Amino acid sequence: MYNGLSVTSLLEVTRRSIKAPTLPLYEDETVQGIVEGIFTLDQIIENSQNSVSEEQENSQTNTNENRDLVTPQFNRLNRNFSENESMLSIEEEPLLSSSQLSRTQNHTTINSSSQNDIANQFISRLIQNQDIKVLQLYHSYRLEKIKNSTIQDIPYSEDVWLNLSEEEKNFYKEYKELLGNLKEKSPSIINLSANLIPPREALVVIRVISDIGELMTLNGFINFRKGTQIKVKKADPTVERLIKIGAIKIVGYR
Numbered sequence: 001m002y003n004g005l006s007v008t009s010l011l012e013v014t015r016r017s018i019k020a021p022t023l024p025l026y027e028d029e030t031v032q033g034i035v036e037g038i039f040t041l042d043q044i045i046e047n048s049q050n051s052v053s054e055e056q057e058n059s060q061t062n063t064n065e066n067r068d069l070v071t072p073q074f075n076r077l078n079r080n081f082s083e084n085e086s087m088l089s090i091e092e093e094p095l096l097s098s099s100q101l102s103r104t105q106n107h108t109t110i111n112s113s114s115q116n117d118i119a120n121q122f123i124s125r126l127i128q129n130q131d132i133k134v135l136q137l138y139h140s141y142r143l144e145k146i147k148n149s150t151i152q153d154i155p156y157s158e159d160v161w162l163n164l165s166e167e168e169k170n171f172y173k174e175y176k177e178l179l180g181n182l183k184e185k186s187p188s189i190i191n192l193s194a195n196l197i198p199p200r201e202a203l204v205v206i207r208v209i210s211d212i213g214e215l216m217t218l219n220g221f222i223n224f225r226k227g228t229q230i231k232v233k234k235a236d237p238t239v240e241r242l243i244k245i246g247a248i249k250i251v252g253y254r
Helices: 004-017 028-082 087-092 098-151 158-163 166-185 237-244
Strands: 203-208 213-217 220-224 229-233 248-253
Touching (some): 098 166, 203 237, 213 237, 220 229
Antiparallel strands (some): 203 248
């Protein structure tokens, strides 16, 4: 069963941990719960798609059957009118039997059910995409900390080492070996631990036009409060989207 509390919990852990000096314990159970939830949503989407396909097939069959039922009745009415028969004789015989009317009503019910399935697919896909983004954010910030520590040649204490998952430990070893080989083949003047100064146009100062609240960006969580000025990365997808909708405005470069 899908549990949104796991996603909220992991997002809160990520929020607190981004500025922490060391990596906290890997949230294995929470991550596994979210992954299972994603697979559950995948199954829900697949079942809804199958249900819609079946209902569309049944709908087409019912449409053809209803056409076969109504056409003779329509033709009979034309004959009656053309022969100037009494309308009383027409009213005495129902145009459609109760079973025929029931079949037509079922067709309407199927269309309504199909719409509900499509809505469920849409909502499930939105939740699934959100959960995947939270997992990506959580793991990307941890890998960045591992890479930075490796580049700066900062050794891990035993406690911090135990906080890493097995995959993170393997990544650390492989990344450290890769950097070692690179240093052997590269000139001594290259300092991999040096901070890179970004080009001037990469960072911009923005003014917040309307209250937006706290959003997730490449620099972590930023509170976009009306009237404030913030230095952000111009290439940040969140920043670009807010600029397009007019929620923020570029006022300078840094």
